[in-house]
Amino acid sequence: MLVQESLAKEVVHMTSDALSKPTNPEQIETIESRYGPVQVNLKQAMFFPKGLIGMPEMANFALANLPDKRMENFKLLQSLDDHRLSFVVLPLIPDGPLYDQKDIDECCQALEIKRENLVLMAIVTVQRTADKTRVTANIRAPLVVDSEEKVAIQYVFPNNKYQITHALT
Numbered sequence: 001m002l003v004q005e006s007l008a009k010e011v012v013h014m015t016s017d018a019l020s021k022p023t024n025p026e027q028i029e030t031i032e033s034r035y036g037p038v039q040v041n042l043k044q045a046m047f048f049p050k051g052l053i054g055m056p057e058m059a060n061f062a063l064a065n066l067p068d069k070r071m072e073n074f075k076l077l078q079s080l081d082d083h084r085l086s087f088v089v090l091p092l093i094p095d096g097p098l099y100d101q102k103d104i105d106e107c108c109q110a111l112e113i114k115r116e117n118l119v120l121m122a123i124v125t126v127q128r129t130a131d132k133t134r135v136t137a138n139i140r141a142p143l144v145v146d147s148e149e150k151v152a153i154q155y156v157f158p159n160n161k162y163q164i165t166h167a168l169t
Contacts, residue, residue: 031064033078033086038064040078046145046152053141053154058085061152074124077143089121090137090168098139100161107155111144119145123154124168136165 027043040062051058060080065072066088079085094104094115108115122137140162145152 031078031080031083033064033076034084035076035086036067038067038076038078040064040080042080044150045080046150048152048154050153053156055085058082063089075121077121077123088124088126089143090124092120092122092139092142094118094120103157103159103161107144107157111146111153111155113144113146114148117146117148119147121145122166125165133169135168136163137168138164139166140164 027041028039029042030037030039042062045060045062048059048061050056058079058081061077062080064076064078066074066076071088074088074090077087077089092098095101099120104118105115107113108118121143122139123141123143125136125138127134127136141154141156141164143152144155
């Protein structure tokens with residue numbers, strides 16, 4: 001339970017410009033995602049120059065709120081290249097107890113991101129069986145976003161401290 005409590009403290013609502021309410025309706029696009037219709041702010045789109053691991057051609061994404069209000073601590077990373085592709089992500093606090101601060105500093109240095117512009121998100125996986133649901137987050141290879149430049153990368157920490165399937169439930 002300590003892992004769940006620790007991770008619960010990590011969950012934050014994105015307060016950066018990535019989810020700001022747009023003032024110009026022309027910046028909004030409604031996308032029919034696999035989770036239902038979602039609205040994305042095209043002005044706040046993120047560019048992944050190398051794509052995601054295993055999908056180098058998928059480079060343009062935007063964040064959206066999930067239609068299900070029970071999922072308010074999570075966000076949807078919606079592909080703008082292929083509307084069928086989206087990921088549930090969990091915003092994380094870079095200064096929280098989940099990550100060693102030395103690793104966060106090294107990540108920022110390697111990617112040339114100012115610490116104050118750093119946004120971290122973990123891709124979430126939900127596995128359902130007949131008797132239970134297992135929810136995990138990939139904290140070994142989080143999405144690292146430069147909130148000022150709107151450039152992102154899926155960064156793999158070069159050590160084994162962090163799990164690919166970090167249990168949330």
